[in-house]
Amino acid sequence: MNHQLLIAEFLATPWALMPERLNTVTAVMARWSRNVPADLEVLAGIHVDRAVREARRQAATAVSSGGIAVLPLYGVVTQRGNMVDDVSGPGSVSTQQFASALRQALADDTVSQILIDIDSPGGSVYGVSELSDEIASARAQKPVVAIANSLAASAAYWIGCSAGEFYVSPGGEVGSIGVWQAHFDHSQALAAEGVTPTLISAGKYKVEGNPYAPLDEEAQGFMQSRVDDYYASFTKAVARGRGVPIAQVRDGMGQGRVLGADAALAQNMVDGVATFEDVIRKVRRDMKSMTGSKASRLAQAQRKLAMVGAAG
Template sequence: MLPESLDALLAIADRQGNPEALEARLGRPLDNTRAVTLRDGVAVIPITGPIMRYANLFTRISGATSTQELATDLRTALDDPKVKAIVLNIDSPGGEATGINELADMVYAARSRKPIKAYVGGTGASAAYWIASAAGEVVVDDTALLGSIGVVLEVAVRQAEAGQKRYTLVSSNAPNKRPDVETERGRAEIAKTIDALADVFTAKVARNLGVKPEKVAAMGDHGGVRVGAAAVEAGLAHRTGSLEALIAELSGRSGTWVGIAPTVVRTTAEFRAAIAAGVDPRTIQIGNLNAIRAQAAAAAILAERERAKRIRAMAVRGLEDTATAAIASGISAEAAALSLLKAAKERGIKIGV
């Protein structure tokens, strides 16, 4: 067993007597949802497998996802006061176009109500990417595949059986009702519909990401897919990361704000300067702890030498023992001055000013 897997197993074993701790780690089902889990106030909504509009026995058996059920889950998470943020956990190759636009618009509109992030750990392609782009931020694994922005229609032509011939008659007012895909004209007519759907897809992705529609095709490699950091560089995603880190960030458990460039400090002076400049403490990272310790030790030595020097300078003849005792006690130079004055008065020693 890999070390990290063993650590996770032992961590769960340590929590076996504490159901609340287990729920915090693994999540508990969110009431009235399909498969949503709630972890530290973060609702994780899975979007896996092929995406279809309506839920049925086939979607459950095949591991597909229904936009109908997703809409219900999202609405429930938005209305639940226990949920303070939402993560769309996506691993899907896409699916049918019907229902995708409505769901993506719902996600886009909900961004103003609660933080919504999309996480792609495997594949976020086609319809799945349409949904992901509607979230407030898209976070991806280094190996995740994103893109496939476009519309595809596959038509299988069934040949007539021997001895049979099939005719299709269309009313004269609707010559484009049944285009013949075996003719160039028929394919061109069908392509118009596909292009129109692709235009909607592109326009909505552009709106979701805040870019111009004409840039989307190149960002998505003209229907191709991009991997991890390349997807971030192209603008399809905002940053790379992990699902666990994203949940920790949204729940407030992370030590720093992921996604905001950290301010690295190496000395106490740099730390104080960062705080004085208004830098959020949650984004400050210690660059070299050993250097900070060494700097602090050096500063302490200098301060101690200066204190001893000031006390010795005030010790006139006959008060050497009092000065030595003051240095050893660790009192400030100001306090030592008072001790020296008192000792001088008691001994009849005059201190010149």
């Protein structure tokens, strides 16, 4: 793994991620920049976290039966899968892989309803808008329900609010509606070590925002414009999913903070507070109701045909 490339990716990416996670990410970036490997304690934690995540995914798969497909969305959201393998915590989830699982569920005739089980602090903005649109379109084919179990923050909230119904567990949190991008100025640290980088480039702005010099006003303005563009897409998707004006999303709904279950419900950020098991039971009831309604309509149509035949 090329950690320098990952550091560059981190610096270049706008994030829809809980800012509280920045401290953890920064510590990892600092370790990578010094080429210091993860210690045994960190590696042990990674192993435990990975085992927990896998067990939870298997449990979700076990629930996927009787016409319900449970799609797990756990960990930091990325576009193309897990970028790192030595960070303890929630792991990562790929928007591309999740979209593929969603399409499979839509194409499966044995699946009547889709439940998105979310536990994520958010992540990269890349691929999130596309996945959000795909979920919104999927609702025209099959009912799609989502639950924050127990966290749907930032990019994960962006994805979750695109479902037809969105719930949060009683001890859960949702929100962190916002986008940010980091710039690390290593110039003084390098100077203290007697290192003077020289960047050879072509293109006026090619090395704009590099970490070897302080961020100038023009570069900061451009970075802000990128963040603003993604924030506009984020708030538009939330407004669409929750059926509210964009101004209500921007001026309320935590304004970048995560909110607990009751506060989120009061702000119309979710449709209800329920446990994962509660939502499963509700989805099964809705499915039975849909099946009963379909059977009733079929019986009614058959009666009409019989009456027409008798009259003929």
